[in-house]
Amino acid sequence: MRSSRRVSALRYVVLSVLALLFLLPFYVLLRNGFSSERLLASAQWRWLPDQVNADNLRELFGNDSIRMARSMANSAVVAVVQTLATVVISALAGYGLARIDHRLSRLVLGLTVLTLMVPAAVTFIPSFVLVSSLGWISTLRGLIIPVLFSAFATFLFRQFFLGFPHELEEAAYIDGAGYWRTFWRVVMPNTYGICAAVGTITFIGSWNAFLWPLLIGQDRDFRTVQVALSQFMSSQRVDVPQLFVGAAVAILPVLLVFLFLQRYLVQGVERSGID
Amino acid sequence: MREGPRVRKARTLQQNRNRWFWVFVGPFLLGLLVFVYVPILWSVYLSFFDARNTVTPTRFVGLGNYVYLLRDPAFVSSMGTFLVFAAFIVPVTFACSLGLALLVNKARVAQAFFRSAFFLPTACSYVIAAMIWRLSFFNGARFGLANSLLRSLGFENVNWLSGGNYGYWVVLVSLRLWLQVGFYMILFLAGLQRIPTDTYEAAAIDGAVGWKVFRWITLPQLRATSVAVVLLLLIAAFQAFDEFYNTLISVGGYPPFARPPLVYLYLISLGGGSQDLGLGSAGTIILTAVVVIIGVVQLKIFSVGGKEDRA
Numbered sequence: 320m321r322s323s324r325r326v327s328a329l330r331y332v333v334l335s336v337l338a339l340l341f342l343l344p345f346y347v348l349l350r351n352g353f354s355s356e357r358l359l360a361s362a363q364w365r366w367l368p369d370q371v372n373a374d375n376l377r378e379l380f381g382n383d384s385i386r387m388a389r390s391m392a393n394s395a396v397v398a399v400v401q402t403l404a405t406v407v408i409s410a411l412a413g414y415g416l417a418r419i420d421h422r423l424s425r426l427v428l429g430l431t432v433l434t435l436m437v438p439a440a441v442t443f444i445p446s447f448v449l450v451s452s453l454g455w456i457s458t459l460r461g462l463i464i465p466v467l468f469s470a471f472a473t474f475l476f477r478q479f480f481l482g483f484p485h486e487l488e489e490a491a492y493i494d495g496a497g498y499w500r501t502f503w504r505v506v507m508p509n510t511y512g513i514c515a516a517v518g519t520i521t522f523i524g525s526w527n528a529f530l531w532p533l534l535i536g537q538d539r540d541f542r543t544v545q546v547a548l549s550q551f552m553s554s555q556r557v558d559v560p561q562l563f564v565g566a567a568v569a570i571l572p573v574l575l576v577f578l579f580l581q582r583y584l585v586q587g588v589e590r591s592g593i594d
Numbered sequence: 595m596r597e598g599p600r601v602r603k604a605r606t607l608q609q610n611r612n613r614w615f616w617v618f619v620g621p622f623l624l625g626l627l628v629f630v631y632v633p634i635l636w637s638v639y640l641s642f643f644d645a646r647n648t649v650t651p652t653r654f655v656g657l658g659n660y661v662y663l664l665r666d667p668a669f670v671s672s673m674g675t676f677l678v679f680a681a682f683i684v685p686v687t688f689a690c691s692l693g694l695a696l697l698v699n700k701a702r703v704a705q706a707f708f709r710s711a712f713f714l715p716t717a718c719s720y721v722i723a724a725m726i727w728r729l730s731f732f733n734g735a736r737f738g739l740a741n742s743l744l745r746s747l748g749f750e751n752v753n754w755l756s757g758g759n760y761g762y763w764v765v766l767v768s769l770r771l772w773l774q775v776g777f778y779m780i781l782f783l784a785g786l787q788r789i790p791t792d793t794y795e796a797a798a799i800d801g802a803v804g805w806k807v808f809r810w811i812t813l814p815q816l817r818a819t820s821v822a823v824v825l826l827l828l829i830a831a832f833q834a835f836d837e838f839y840n841t842l843i844s845v846g847g848y849p850p851f852a853r854p855p856l857v858y859l860y861l862i863s864l865g866g867g868s869q870d871l872g873l874g875s876a877g878t879i880i881l882t883a884v885v886v887i888i889g890v891v892q893l894k895i896f897s898v899g900g901k902e903d904r905a
Contacts, residue, residue, distance in 0.1 A: 338712070341712055412623070
């Protein structure tokens with residue numbers, strides 16, 4: 320038994336070292352955000368920050384070339400609206416596909432599954448062409464509406480509803496409720512888990528999205544925070560500590576969502592997977 | 595020929611059903627058609643035309659755009675970049691996420707902490723990760739973390755992102771590995787937890803230990819998960835854009851090396867000077883075709899295992 324205890328101790332050492340390594344980038348983000356430019360450019364790598372105060376933060380929000388407040392607001396609007404709308408649209412469609420017999424169900428399902436295989440990133444040029452013909456470049460409409468229709472979320476909801484017990488709904492039908500009322504009064508109140516899972520995945524994906532906001536948010540008033548950071552990073556005169564304070568601010572909402580809803584995120588990942 | 599009340603009732607129920615089907619599915623289907631299928635079809639159309647600086651096609655060129663792209667060294671090399679990237683990132687992520695899952699699965703104490711620590715990077719965006727990798731870890735200056743470590747071990751400074759060596763692959767692969775390994779670890783963990791414990795007990799009675807258990811019990815039981823992980827990893831590698839763009843773009847533009855397909859198409863059609871949408875559309879169609887082929891292979895392999903989903 321002694322050797323197995325040694326193996327187990329070794330396992331914890333390896334796990335702890337790896338965990339530190341995985342958390343290191345988050346630490347570096349903070350270290351840089353609370354450092355002066357002088358420290359970051361010093362000849363040797365330093366582990367501790369030298370400026371643990373809010374100076375960089377104040378300068379960041381006063382810096383007109385990055386427009387942090389505006390881009391955070393844009394990201395917040397896009398992510399919140401996209402999350403809520405995606406959950407509602409996909410839950411409805413998933414329920415319809417799982418429960419209401421229609422001769423076109425199979426066709427719609429086929430179109431949905433086919434889209435799963437054609438990732439949005441590959442269709443960015445045609446989508447851009449469409450959105451620009453609609454005149455939606457540099458608008459919130461253009462940032463939000465085209466990304467609301469998630470085949471992935473719809474597919475997850477359909478799978479969930481296929482496994483959802485019929486009994487509750489049958490009781491409601493017998494009481495004279497139609498599809499609509501049954502859905503909102505009986506079915507939806509029992510779907511917190513899947514809604515939270517889809518919502519968390521959508522929120523994180525939306526907040527972290529880069530390519531689509533880069534194409535649509537061309538005017539600087541419509542940059543999301545990721546695009547703003549990216550352009551600040553590659554601009555002529557980049558203030559590195561400010562950039563990192565900006566990144567720390569930008570990661571905060573998604574980190575909070577992650578930490579509080581992690582359970583649902585894991586469920587969603589597992590369900591999205593496979594078998 | 596009068597219909598009996600029963601038939602009539604059945605018919606109104608059917609009509610009701612049709613109506614409610616569209617109420618539920620309609621908004622999604624409309625959005626899917628308008629924002630996915632119309633653009634794809636439009637793109638097919640546009641790909642046969644010369645369309646520069648405009649979204650309306652001007653001159654019909656037939657397959658000209660396709661022929662041009664397939665002969666274009668830059669496009670072909672972008673596919674090569676994808677292949678090189680996939681050749682690194684797919685096996686490395688696979689091995690690391692499976693290894694982490696095995697380690698975490700056996701940890702009795704603080705399992706939730708370790709799982710969270712490895713999963714946490716999923717919350718980070720590629721833009722922010724690229725910032726940390728580019729400006730702090732691999733910045734090529736003496737004070738970057740990687741160079742500080744190298745020098746303390748007695749090596750020379752490496753100019754990671756200049757393209758003069760192949761150091762940028764270390765940057766790109768390690769970045770993506772950090773960001774995505776936790777996600778796939780969760781998939782493997784779920785797979786591991788589905789393996790019934792009596793399978794292991796039976797193996798223990800037969801005297802199987804260590805590597806043998808892994809090779810003959812664990813690995814075969816994870817087959818479905820493994821197949822899915824490989825294909826998901828391939829598709830994700832194919833879509834690489836954010837980290838390439840953000841680690842390598844500079845004030846002067848994007849360097850000629852390390853351009854995966856999406857970056858190349860972005861540069862020729864929207865991001866660079868030429869604004870060639872016809873050519874870009876043709877490239878998109880080629881990429882879509884490749885991704886659909888990967889997807890079809892995926893479905894073929896899956897449907898061997900999972901029949902419960904044939905409604």
